[in-house]
Amino acid sequence: MASTRVLLKVLDELSAKDLKRFIVLLEDGAEWEAIPRGRLEGKTCEEMALLLQNHYAQQALDVTRKILLVVPRLDLVNKMFAGGEEDGTRGSSRERKRERPQGQDCAGTVCDQLESSMPTPKKSREIAKILTDKQLMDLASQMGHNWKQIGIQFLKLKSYEIERCERESCHVMQIFNMLKFWRDREKKEATAKQLHSILASRGCPISSECIDWLNEENE
Structure with missing residues (x-):
């Protein structure tokens, strides 16, 4: 699955220190269903990517993005979740919308969150207001x-x-x-x-x- 490939790319980019923080946050479960430490210990990046995909299903990418914001690895969030090539999706946003079943409300899904993260002139002006x-x-x-x-x-x-x-x-x-x-x-x-x-x-x-x-x- 495309999301599993993205998860593996993310985990491969983490340093040993960041990976340790990532695992600790997976156990925290404040905004997501926690994964017990026993299931995380001793796992390779490949095994952990499959575990995330199986545990969170369609929410795996969203949970990963939220954890990276806390680690924090904002550079990795921008690299992996800001565009179509890194996240494994293909085609324009208009083409992806046509692929969705008619009448299906995709608000709040990972797909919409990825699309909403694309930079626009309006969002650039909003970023300028962030506290320095x-x-x-x-x-x-x-x-x-x-x-x-x-x-x-x-x-x-x-x-x-x-x-x-x-x-x-x-x-x-x-x-x-x-x-x-x-x-x-x-x-x-x-x-x-x-x-x-x-x-x-x-x-x-x-x-x-x-x-x-x-x-x-x-x-």
């Missing part, structure tokens, strides 16, 4: 000791992501890495307006003075 590293660092320098609560309760990060941030010895860099995790997950939605709406939520332990400038970035 400098903006995230500015915010990190103003955020206090409650950053872990903000990360888990309001930015919806996982505990293991917070633990990775804590490996940094510098307090500001810990918060900066947390904000980067959020930005990498949200992709084009990681705008100043979106982050302000989250941090301005009731109960969020951060003063309005620290985040008011985010509104100015939207003007």
Whole structure:
């Protein structure tokens, strides 16, 4: 199957460290059905590609893409899931639509997600609004000791992501890495307006003075 070939290409591109993270995330199962560690240990890339295909069926590519965003391997996401040649599909998007059964709603399928990821002039303008590293660092320098609560309760990060941030010895860099995790997950939605709406939520332990400038970035 074409999707199995794509999965194998993805796994072959991962370093030993990234592959280990990939396996750990497969066990997490926060947004997908977890695969028990016993089924993953000692598997070759070929065996793991078949396991992913058999376990997730049509969702295998989508689950793989989501995990790569967390690893993170954004370069690999762009390489494998941004166009038809790498993902094993053939023909134009119009030809692929004609191949679908009439009346079948394909919204939310891997096929539609791959097509929606193709760059357009409109999407290029949206990307320009994504928060930059400098903006995230500015915010990190103003955020206090409650950053872990903000990360888990309001930015919806996982505990293991917070633990990775804590490996940094510098307090500001810990918060900066947390904000980067959020930005990498949200992709084009990681705008100043979106982050302000989250941090301005009731109960969020951060003063309005620290985040008011985010509104100015939207003007």
